[in-house]
Each structure stands twice: as structure tokens, then as C-alpha cells.
Amino acid sequence: MHALYDRLKALFPLGELTEQRANLAFATLPVEYLRPALLHLRDQEGYTHLVLLTAVDWLEDGQENCQFQLTYLLNNRAENLDIGLRVMLPREGTTMASIHDLWPTAATYQRELREMFGIDFPDSPGVYEEFILEGWNDIPPYRRDFDTLKYANDSYAQRAGRETRDPETHMKEQLYPGKS
Amino acid sequence: MKPELLKRMVKGPDGVEFEVEPMRDYYCDAPPTVQHGAYIKIVEDFFNWARAESLWILGFGTGCGAIEMRPLMTPRFDAYRYGIQWRPTPRQANLLVISGYLSTKTLKRAIRAYEQMQSPKYVVGLGSCTINGGMYWDSYNTIKCLDQYMPVDLYITGCMPRPEALLAGFEDLKKLIRAGKAEGANQYAERFDWYKANQKQVIHDWDMPDYNW
């Protein structure tokens, strides 16, 4: 993994390598170097399999870090190595270059990201069609500031009689009754 | 609105120009009406017996409960013995089994399928997620109470209900039908405005694709 990192580091301004397992590592990359890095990995290093493309919302991380993280996870099957390239994007008005010409299947992921996170991929085919939701009228639901419970309570009629207990107090009452 | 949904003039293959208005639902202008049974009680009882003995389920697996429908129709449980059969089109089916949670997208199709079925028709809700949301009580995309949107004759609890529970549930439904108590279609017609208001509150996009049925 380190050998690959050193080779990549010579070409691209890669951030620090997070080694999760012997065969899985993550590294952050500036947005403009993503496409050449993916191409390099795919064509030169044998990382031909796009495992997944997804986003993480770091809303609570303070003002300067409040951004989206896009993860492009690539797999080299012959050597059993995975590398995840992370790209940080601002949360508002985000657009991102599409990679559907490298992996056609990425178009599906990008459709989902646009719908669920509001990250726009302007060149991706069919990206503006509704994918999973239909007639959605709120902020994209996978964003951290979307409150699903509040939305559910506002939109749907709940049947009376459902109780929600806090696990901790409930366990305390069950195990040590009488002691608060 | 998508351009193909706007009202416009089109030229047919035979050269005749005509106006189409896709957002208007051509087959659903009239609300359902209350349908009375036969005047003679014994005839109605006889029909009810036949209805109970011949439950045609619409083959619409709306949720995870659909996976237990297959064992239900195969050697171990063999629901055919009780006159329960699949029907692939809503026109011929008279029992809609809502097999689990309904996302709003599916709810729209399920309502359409329900309205296409012929009266008398029955609805069975499978699983706790149709009753009160079950596991998905805080989900933003599934409805919590099925009976707000269509008249439910019977709920079968469980997550997911076992085939034995389904068989028992269908037997109970048969009893209801034989007693003449399963009048969901009439209930739907009587409270049509209430049901429609509930549905409209949940489904924001009523643009239905040009469905085959």
C-alpha cells in the first residue's frame, strides 16, 4: 500500500494516507486532481473496479470543515488492494465533474448523490431524472440537517399508542427498579 | 412539469390531429359509488360464499412480505387448497395484499391498482409496518397507517408474518366475507373525499406514468 502511495504522491498532491487494513487505505485529494488520479489508478495500477461512490456529510465539524466528503473506492482484484480517494466539497451549490465516461455505472451513483445529497453532476446522463424519491419537497434527505423523525411526524399520520423509550433509563428501571 | 405532460395537439398515425391532455386521467373522472348487494339475502349470502371461496390475490409484491407469498403457494403451505390464487392483473383480482411497508411511490401505484379492482374488493395489510410503521416508524418515505389511505379489512401482524399466520389470516378474512362484513369498497366510496385528502397529503406528485392499467 505504501509503495502505491509513494508512486501516487509523486504525481498528485495527495493528503495523508489513512491505512485502515493491510489492504484498504484512504487518502484525500484536491478536486482538480481526482480525474487524473482515477485514470492513473485504472489504467496504470490495475484498479479497474469501481466499488462504490458515495458521500459523507460532515455538517457538525465546525465552520471550516463543514463540507461533503466524496469517496471513490477502487479495487485491484489481482492484488486484493482497495484504495479510497476522498474529495472534499463545499456543502452549498456543489457541482462535481462526472466520471460516467470512465465507468458507465457511475452514472447511477451520481444520480443517487444528486437526489439524496444535492451534489450536482451536470454532465452525468439522466442525472436530473427522479431516481428513488418522487415528488420530494424538502431538502435532500441524506443531508445531516434533514430531520427524518420530524418529517415523518409532520407528513404521516401516526397511529396512537406507540411508545419510544430512552434505552438507558429503560434498562435502569428494568434492572434496578426503584433506584433512579 | 415535463414537456410531454403538457396539453398539446398531436397528429396520429392516420393523419388526424387531436388534442391530448396527459394530466387528465381519462378513466377516473367518476368517483366510485356505493354498490349494493343483491336484494334477496340468500342470493347475497350465496355470492358471499363464492367470494370467500375464491380469493384472487393481485400479484403485486409491495414490500418484503412478498417473500413469504411464494412459500405460501408452494408445496409446504399450498394456499391453492383454500381457493387462494394469484391473478396478474388488477381487473381480475379482488384481494390486494399490501405485503409490508409502503413507500409513497408504491402507495401511489397501490392506490391505482386498488381503484382498478372490481367491487367487492378486499385489502389485507401484512406486517407491523402497515399497522404503525413498525421498524420504519421514523422513516421519511414510508406511510405509517395503511388504513388512512385505503380501507383495510384485515391486518396480519409480525415482521414478517409467517405463512401459517397468512393462512390463518385468510381464513379470518373468509369469515368476514361470509358474514358480509368485508365492505371495504363501499367504505371507500362513502368516504372517498377523506381518503383522497389523506392520499394527497402524502403523495405530492400525482403525475402517473402512462401505465398499462
Added chain:
Amino acid sequence: MAYTPDRSQYPARKADGSLDIDLTSGKFLKLWQGPNHPGITGNMSVELTVCGDEVVEGKVHVGYLHRGFEKLMERRTFIQCFPIVCRICVPEPDFNEYCYAAAVEELAGIEAPERANWIRALILEMGRINSYLMYLGGQSGALGQGVIGQWTTYARDLMLDRFEEMTGARIYHMFIMPGGVRDTLPDGFEGRMEETLKEIERTLKDVWDVMFCNAVFKKRTVGMGVIDPAWLDAYGVTGPSARAAGVAKDVRRDAPYLVYPELDFEPVIGHDSDIYTRADVRRRDLLMSVDLIRQILAKMPKDGPIMAPMPSMLHWKIPRGETYIRGECSRGEYGYYLVTDGSGYPRRVNVRGPSYTHAMALLERMIVNINISDVASLMVSLHTYPPEIER
């Protein structure tokens, strides 16, 4: 001398490359298959534009089963997530439990005891058999041969009995917990399992005679729906579909997990990459799973702990990190991408189901130029389960 349609010229293409389809011309017909359609695998729909009997364009619509799991898990503690993950994929739920448990264990630095790993591998192989049996019934059912579905569902019911005595549930087992498994095997389980496996082998022999040797079945499937090996990486094809194209992609061999390094098996591969080969690869894979279960039961340690010591579930916080866990489920590579932020709740969970790539981009690509009659069979042969596309 088969008729091969040439749709390269017709319908004409517009300047931007999309097809020039004028529905009012009367030459094309829009046909919706699903969600209320027996030929669709689960609750999804395919919008077909047909010209005559041939499909010129197909669009897959999903989202009918969306429950927002990835959002729901963000507001549940790590242990509260455990009972809901299995509901993501209905026919083979155990993979969700395993991937989630393994991801949490890795980030929390817990190691599951060895015996738990053996039991996990056993459950995963049992689930794989269930899923394949269901597939065989579906594949023949899509071609109108309903009787195979009856036989295989009967065999699947027997396997569900084994699940039931082991975990107490038929479909959603909730057995593989973070840290280990919930319980040991019941007494006499090996013997009953052996009977079930024998019955499954008998069923498969019948299936071979009636389905795979059937002239009509061959006629409908041989040479149909070929996945070009060049598409494998582009469309992220994994699992039996890739193996039928001659590439031995099998996570159990490529990136061994659980106890697979200690088991003796070779990935099953085929060469023709058509529907028949995909069905045959799955049938042989099923037989291999039967063999693997026998090996697991023979080599399994008979005693030892099944749960690692765990912190208090109520205050369980996992340090910041991210990981990806993959496994070979019956459809291909199944994986969980888990991100934690040091709190008691997952920051982000992403489920990578194999159907996600198979049923969307690949199916839309393959569905063009085939006969309406073959749409159902093609879709089943990709072995797609909609719930894992939209979660």
C-alpha cells in the same frame, strides 16, 4: 439460421446521441413492466419502448422500496442498527448482518472469537443456498416452467427450517451480532442439516434433468443476453454473472474473509456468459455451497466462546474512522462502507449491493434489441433484488 435484428440504423439518433422516438408515429409502443407485473423481480419497473416485438430502449425505475436505511441508521445507536440492517435485502439478509458486524468490529477494534466466525460462515452459506434456490425457480418461472419453482421452494422451505431451529426465525434471523453470534448450534443440528442437504441435492438432480436438459429451455437461453467480458469492469459486474463470463471473480477467494482460507473450494466459472451459463454457474455454485456447509460442519470447533467481550451497549462509542467490508453474496460483491465520528451513532453507512450496478446501468444496456419475451428472463438471470438498490 437465427434472425438477428439490426437496430443500428433504426430508430434514428438525434444530434445529441439519444434515440429519436416519436410515440405518436405509431411505430413505437411504450410498455411498462412493473411494479405490478409478475415478470419483474420484486417491486421495480422497467419502461420499455418497443418496435414490433423488439425493445429499442429500456429504462429502469426503482425507489418503490426505499425506506431510507442509511438515514435511519444515523439516528440509531450501533446496537440499535443491528436488528434493522437485515431488512435491507430480503432473500439473503445475513450478508447485511455480517458486513455490518464486521465493519463495526473493525472500527471498534473488537475481534470475534473463532467459533463465531465458523458459525457466521455456516449461516452465510445457508443463506446463499436459499437465494440460489429462489433464483432457479425464478429463472424457469420466467420462461413459464412453474414446476421448478415448486420444487426449489420446497427445498428452500427445508433450509428455512434449519434456519428456524438455529435462529428462531424464518426470514430475518438477526443472528450475527457485532462481536459474535447470538447462539450456538442446537443439538443434533448436523444430522438434520445433512438430511436437508441430501434433499437439496436430490432436488437439484431433478432440476438438472427437467430444466437444464430441456430442449426448449436451451433454445430460450443459450446465446441469449450475453455479457461481454469487456463490460465487467465498466459496469461493476461481480459474482456469478462475472464468473459466467470466464472471470473467476469471487470475493471468497480474492479477499478471503471469515474462515474461507481454511476451506477447500475453487470458484465456479463458465465461459459463454449467456443466460444458460449464468444459470448453470449458479447451480454449480449451489452444489459447492452444499459441499462447503459439510466442510464447515466437519471442521468447526465444537466449543469455545461465541461472543467477544463487549463494552456497555448503552455507552458504546466508536472512534473516528472509515472502513469498507465486502463479502461474496449470491449475487456478487456485497459491501458496507461505514464511517464513524467518535459518537455513539454511525456517521454514515453506505450499502453496496450488487444489484445496484447489475439492475441499473447493465440492464439498461443489455435490454436493448431483445425480444419482449426475453425481458423477464434476462432480468432474472442478472439476479437482481430491488431492496438493495434503493435501501
Added chain:
Amino acid sequence: MDFEWIKIPYALLTLFIVVNFGMLLGAFIQKIGARVGRRHGIPIWQNYADLIKNFGLRTSITHGVMFYLGPVFRLTGGIGLLLFVPTIYGSEMFSNLSFSGDLILALYFVFFGTLGMALGAGESGHPHAAIGISRGLSQVSMAELPFALAVFAVALQYQTLSVTDIVAAQQGGIANWTLFTNPVAVAAAMLGFLGSMMRPPFDVVIAPQEIPIGPPTEYHSSYLALMQTNRAIFPIAKIVIYMNLFFGGAASWPVFFLKVFLIYMVSVIVGVVFPRFRVEQSIRWFLVWAVPLGVLSIVLV
């Protein structure tokens, strides 16, 4: 020959027997199919319950006049076929309205129902129905071809167009049956029979996994009940023709029941284990296997 009014109640009696036999036989056949799948299958009276239920539905939607006439035509085809063919040979009561040229009429009636369905299903406006009916017409035409050829061979062989005379010529021992006197024609006709029974491998017309369920997609309530009645009559009526032409007819009801059941079983045994052909595959199959046999049978005569 004078027309006798008593023939009408007799014919209705035949119809009544055949409807009930068809309903029970249909359920019984389904039970046999279920046994292959290791099930018990539907109760034997299930078809009656379905029929009554469909008549008892309270609402129905019509799509136009032809939509209504479709099932009526189909039922007419079934009943007409039955009534113009002698059901029981030698019985005054159950020879029905047969006359000297009835073979041609019977051939026409076999096709009549499908044509009626084509009109009705076309009116329903459902694309699945339209696709199904175009498949149905092409396949039935192809299945009809070997049957028609075989019928001509038989007609040439016996030098008559009257079903009654053909049956009469086959009496007096099993060796006199067309099955043994002209086996090629029978083979061609039986292949055509497989094609017209709407069972696998030739059931692409109603294939539920592709075009659920083809022509009857939009039919419901009483319309469907009419079609169900026809489904009870029509196969029996068709088998009666086959029985009369090729298998020596039936001289009494028990023989009739037995022979109809056995001929029906031919299509069931083939159907229960086969998947279905695509429509162009089945047409090619008929052209390659059945039609040459039919031609050969005419040449041999």
C-alpha cells in the same frame, strides 16, 4: 331430412353435461399439475366458486361494444363447435345438430373464438392485450395449419365431409381408428393440438411473465365469467372433434369421458415440464415439424 325440434333440448342437455365435465376436468387437470409440483392443488369445485364469484361481482367496466362481444364470440365458438359435432356416436340424443358438411364448419369454429377475442381485446386498449392477440392469431394460424391438413387427409381417406360418417367408418375395433389407418395425419393433428391448447410450450399468448395475461388482461366480472365458461367448453369440444376424427369417437358417455381425459392428458404431460417458446420459435417449430407431417399425410392418402 326433417328438422326435429326435440334435438334442441337434447343439444342443451349435451351442453350441460359438457360444461360440468369441463369444469371438473379443468380442476382435475390442475390438481394433476399440482401433484407434479408436490402440491394438492385447488379443490375440485374451485372452478364453480370462481365462476359464481365473477358473476357476482358488483361493478364492471366496459370499453365498448366489441369489448362485450369478444367473450360472447368466444363462447359462441365453443358452443357452436360442440353443437355441430356428434358428441356420442350412434345416440339419437347426443348427435346434436350434425349434418353432412359439418367438418368444414367445425374447422371454422375452432378459429372463430380467437377472432372474436382479437376484436374484443383490441377494443380494451391495453397494449398487453394487443400484443397477446397478435401473438395468439399468428400462433393459432400456425397450429391450425397442420390440423387442417390432417383433416383434409382424413376427409380424403374416408371420402366424406361428415363427422358422423367418419366416426361410422372407424367403428368395429380399435384397428379401424384413424390413429392406425392414417398415423401420419394423426401425428400432424396432435402436434397442432398441442399448439392450440394454450399450454406450455405454446402458451406465449397468455404468458404471465411477459404480457400478463395477454388478451384477457382487461376482462373482469361477467365478461371473465363468460370466458371461463368457454374455457370449460372449448377444449372439450375441440377434443370431441379429435376423438371423432382420429380416435374412433365415443359410443357412450363413460367412453367419452375416458377418451377426452386421455387426449387432454397428452397436452398436460407435455405442458407441465416445458418452458414456453417465443412466438417466432413456435411458428418455426410448427413449420419444421407439423406442417411437413400434414403434407405427407395428404400425399400418402
